[in-house]
Amino acid sequence: xxxxxxxxxxxxxxxxxxxxxxxxxxxxxxxxxxxxxxxxxxxxxxxxxxxxxxxxxxxxxxxxxxxxxxxxxxxxxxxxxxxxxxxxxxxxxxxxxxxxxxxxxxxxxxxxxxxxxxxxxxxxxxxxxxxxxxxxxxxxxxxxxxxxxxxxxxxxxxxxxxxxxxxxxxxxxxxxxxxxxxxxxxxxxxxxxxxxxxxxxxxxxxxxxxxxxxxxxxxxxxxxxxxxxxxxxxxxxxxxxxxxxxxxxxxxxxxxxxxxxxxxxxxxxxxxxxxxxxxxxxxxxxxxxxxxxxxxxxxxxxxxxxxxxxxxxxxxxxxxxxxxxxxxxxxxxxxxxxxxxxxxxxxxxxxxxxxxxxxxxxxxxxxxxxxxxxxxxxxxxxxxxxxxxxxxxxxxxxxxxxxxxxxxxxxxxxxxxxxxxxxxxxxxxxxxxxxxxxxxxxxxxxxxxxxxxxxxxxxxxxxxxxxxxxxxxxxxxxxx
Numbered sequence: 001x002x003x004x005x006x007x008x009x010x011x012x013x014x015x016x017x018x019x020x021x022x023x024x025x026x027x028x029x030x031x032x033x034x035x036x037x038x039x040x041x042x043x044x045x046x047x048x049x050x051x052x053x054x055x056x057x058x059x060x061x062x063x064x065x066x067x068x069x070x071x072x073x074x075x076x077x078x079x080x081x082x083x084x085x086x087x088x089x090x091x092x093x094x095x096x097x098x099x100x101x102x103x104x105x106x107x108x109x110x111x112x113x114x115x116x117x118x119x120x121x122x123x124x125x126x127x128x129x130x131x132x133x134x135x136x137x138x139x140x141x142x143x144x145x146x147x148x149x150x151x152x153x154x155x156x157x158x159x160x161x162x163x164x165x166x167x168x169x170x171x172x173x174x175x176x177x178x179x180x181x182x183x184x185x186x187x188x189x190x191x192x193x194x195x196x197x198x199x200x201x202x203x204x205x206x207x208x209x210x211x212x213x214x215x216x217x218x219x220x221x222x223x224x225x226x227x228x229x230x231x232x233x234x235x236x237x238x239x240x241x242x243x244x245x246x247x248x249x250x251x252x253x254x255x256x257x258x259x260x261x262x263x264x265x266x267x268x269x270x271x272x273x274x275x276x277x278x279x280x281x282x283x284x285x286x287x288x289x290x291x292x293x294x295x296x297x298x299x300x301x302x303x304x305x306x307x308x309x310x311x312x313x314x315x316x317x318x319x320x321x322x323x324x325x326x327x328x329x330x331x332x333x334x335x336x337x338x339x340x341x342x343x344x345x346x347x348x349x350x351x352x353x354x355x356x357x358x359x360x361x362x363x364x365x366x367x368x369x370x371x372x373x374x375x376x377x378x379x380x381x382x383x384x385x386x387x388x389x390x391x392x393x394x395x396x397x398x399x400x401x402x403x404x405x406x407x408x409x410x411x412x413x414x415x416x417x418x419x420x421x422x423x424x425x426x427x428x429x430x431x432x433x434x435x436x437x438x439x440x441x442x443x444x445x446x447x448x449x450x451x452x453x454x455x456x457x458x459x460x461x462x463x464x465x466x467x468x469x470x471x472x473x474x475x476x477x478x479x480x
Contacts, residue, residue, distance in 0.1 A: 011452035030097035043079025070238035096143035104140035133374035166211030173215030197298035281341035379430030
């Protein structure tokens with residue numbers, strides 16, 4: 001094996017070692033909150049209704065403890081499997097955390113595979129380091145559904161980008177659409193952007209188009225039948241109720257801005273690496289010229305998708321998805337959006353990456369800056385969750401800790417706004433997690449992983465490291 005090959009494998013070994021350490025955290029110090037209990041108990045309620053023959057209005061036949069609840073279907077499916085396998089109580093909650101960790105690892109693997117198959121392998125380290133430096137890292141040890149939803153969205157988009165069969169596209173679209181009831185139109189929009197976003201991208205075949213149609217119809221039918229099963233009608237009455245919506249347009253605008261800019265709930269602060277790539281893609285689209293493989297309009301379309309998602313989440317009574325880490329509802333969409341723009345504008349991203357890591361000094365500076373702004377994601381794992389969250393959501397300025405909209409809409413939204421904008425930045429407090437020996441070891445491994453991946457990007461940007469621009473995008477179909 002050549003020296004260059006060893007140099008390329010070493011960064012992956014460093015990242016793998018860090019992930020092993022993260023697995024130790026999942027084994028001993030995983031986290032959960034009330035939503036996970038809703039999923040676990042709701043899964044038991046689903047099984048109970050099926051066994052008793054209640055195939056409509058299930059919640060009317062269940063005790064309150066076993067209400068199915070309003071969450072999307074796919075969140076319950078793992079719980080049903082665990083229940084049928086006899087995994088219950090805290091053990092079931094722990095298995096949800098392990099599922100999140102596996103989904104996070106699957107997202108990293110898909111990033112590597114898709115970049116190789118689309119002629120963007122020089123950028124795979126950038127995709128990997130983006131995933132490692134965002135709040136998805138925290139969700140990889142939490143019994144939430146965000147890591148799984150992110151993985152399924154990336155799985156679906158990877159099927160589009162690597163030109164899989166119509167059957168695979170249908171199946172992945174169906175699964176991804178069941179993670180959120182509002183997901184389907186946005187997932188279809190991403191498919192259109194992926195298929196038509198580059199001039200050298202072959203147009204979708206009839207099989208791929210049929211796959212999209214079948215997957216979309218299957219998702220709509222499945223969601224409607226699930227709502228009939230739990231509520232007796234095809235719609236989700238909980239999410240459609242007026243009580244689930246922010247009534248004031250001013251508050252909606254504030255939460256829209258807060259989902260990206262607020263110090264305790266903004267994506268720009270919680271995931272600066274991904275935000276940087278998305279902003280760069282918007283600028284690349286603006287500067288696209290006729291004759292280049294990339295087009296101008298896909299960047300604008302991605303911006304519209306982001307605006308649509310953000311506006312939708314800003315209208316619900318709990319726009320940040322709290323009690324959780326960062327803008328929880330928006331987080332699962334970021335990995336697939338980053339993957340899409342990197343593939344569509346890969347030549348421009350390669351030039352940007354080359355400018356950031358072309359010399360040792362630039363590599364050191366980029367590694368140091370990215371590590372500094374991303375360490376809070378690791379610190380949030382190492383610090384006691386109860387202490388960290390208890391501080392952010394503690395009673396202050398007349399706001400009780402567990403305030404809900406039922407305590408009065410005006411007061412509730414004022415408190416939510418104060419938590420997002422007025423409190424001391426929770427990201428700064430996470431640095432307390434590095435005070436111990438364990439924290440120092442993990443932080444060194446985290447920084448080493450970032451530096452190693454950026455070094456790999458530097459290596460691949462050198463003339464001998466950039467592979468020929470042949471990919472499945474340049475052929476009508478590639479073997480599945």
